[in-house]
Amino acid sequence: MTVDPAPDTANVLALAIAAAATAGVILRPRGLPEAIWAVAGAILLVVFGLLPWQMALAGVRAGLDVYLFLLGMMLLSEVARETGLFDWLAAIATAYAKGSASRLFLLIYGVGTLVTIFLSNDATAVVLTPAVAAAARSARVRNPLPYLLICAFVANAASFVLPISNPANLVLYGKNMPPLFEWLPLYLLPSAIAIIATFLLLRWTQRAELAGEVARDVPRPRLSAGGHAAGLGIIATAVLLLTVSAFDIPLGLPTAIAGVLTALLTLLVERASPLKIIRGVSWGVLPLVAGLFVLVEALDHAGVISELAGEIDRAVRIWRDSAALGAGVVIAFASNLMNNLPAGLVAANAMHSAQALPELFRRAVLIGVDVGPNLSVTGSLATILWLAALRREGIKVGAGAFLKTGMIVMPPALLLALCAAWLTR
DSSP states (O other), rough: OOOOOOOHHHHHHHHHHHHHHHHHHHEEEEEEEHHHHHHHHHHHHHHHHHSSSHHHHHHHHHHHHHHHHHHHHHHHHHHHHHHHHHHHHHHHHHHHHHHHHHHHHHHHHHHHHHHHHOHHHHIIIIIIHHHHHHHHHHHTTSSSSSHHHHHHHHHHHHSSSSGGGGGHHHHGGGGGGHHHHHHHHHHHHHHHHHHHHHHHHHHTTTTTTSSSSSOOOOOOOOOOOOHHHHHHHHHHHHHHHHHHTTTTOOOOOHHHHHHHHHHHHHHHTTTTTHHHHHHSSSHHHHHHHHHHHHHHHHHHHHHHHHHHHHHHHHHHHHHHHHHHHHHHHHHHHHHHHOOOOHHHHHHHHHHSSOOOOOOHHHHHHHHHHHHEEEEESSSSSHHHHHHHHHHTTTTOOOOOHHHHHHHHHHHHHHHHHHHHHHHTO
C-alpha cells in the first residue's frame, strides 16, 4: 500500500525537484543539454505524484504559442545561416567600418538591434553570433570578444521594442498581449533608453580592445539566390508579424507558418535538401521550454504562485509606483538566479492571480525580465543559446568575465529603462 506524502512534505519535495531541475538547466552538470534537466524534473514531479499528469499536460499546452513562435524563428534563423545571409550582412558592416574598430562595433550593434527587434533575441544569439565571429576573423581583429558580446547584450536590451522581439514577452502577457499600437507607447521610450545605455556602457568596458584598427580589404561574399529568397522571406515575416500584432492576433502560428514557407521557398530556389536545415535547428529548445512550463505549473500547485500574488497585492497597496519599480529590479536579479523564462512564467502567473494591478507594474516586470539577464550568462534563453553558438565556433567565455562586464552594463540600463517607464506611466 502506497502512502501519499503529507501536503507540506509533498510541496517541499516538489519545490526541491523544481529547484534542482532549474539549477541543472543553468549549470549543465556533466555538460548535458539544458532540456534534459527540465524534462527530467517534469517527469519526476509526475512519477512521484507531486503533480497530477493532467496539470502537467495543461502546463505543456500553455506554452503552445511560445513553441510555435520559437519554431518559426529557428527555421528563419537556420535558413539565414545556411544561405549565408547574415555572413553577407556582417561582411557589409565590416567593409563600411573602413578600418575603424569603433565603427565596426557600432555597425554590428546596429545590425544586432535590428535582428533582435524584427526576428527576436534568440535569432540574434543563434544566427548573428557565428556571422560576427566570421566577420571578426575576416577583419583580423586582435580579440573577437567585444564584438561577440554585442550579440548577447543587444539580444536582451532590444528585446522589448516589439512584442515579437522576445518569447518572454509572449509568456508575460499570454492571451492579454497588447496590440502593436498600444504596445509602442508603453515600451518604445524605455527600450530606446535600454538600447542606448547598453551600447554606451558596453562600448566603455571594451574601450581598450577597440583602440586599434581592423582590416580594410575585407572580401564580401556573393549572396546566392537562396540568400535573396531568405532575405525576402524574413522581411515578409517581419511585416506579417507587425500586422498580426497590430490586430492583437497570437503570434505563434503566423510565425511558424512564415518560417516553414520561407524555408520551403529557399529550398526550392536552391534545389537543396531540407536535411541541413532540419539538422541545424536547435530542437532541444522546445522540450526545454515545455519542461520549464511544467515546473512552473508545479510551483502553482504547491501554492507558491498564490503566496506571491498576495505579496504583490500588499506591496501595491502600500508602495504603489515604488512597488512596481522594485518588482522590476527584483525580477531582473531573480532572472539571473533561475533564468528569465521560468522567472517570467512565475511572475506572469502571480500577476494573473493578483488583484487589479497598475499597468506600470506589468511594464516594470517585463523590463526586468528582458534587460535583467544581461548580468550573467545564465540570465536568459538567448544568452544560453549564445554560449552554445560560441562553443560551436570553438570560443569559450567564462562566467566570471561576463559577470564583470554585466555588473557595469546591466544595472544602469535597467534603472534608466524603469525610470523611463515611470515617466511615461
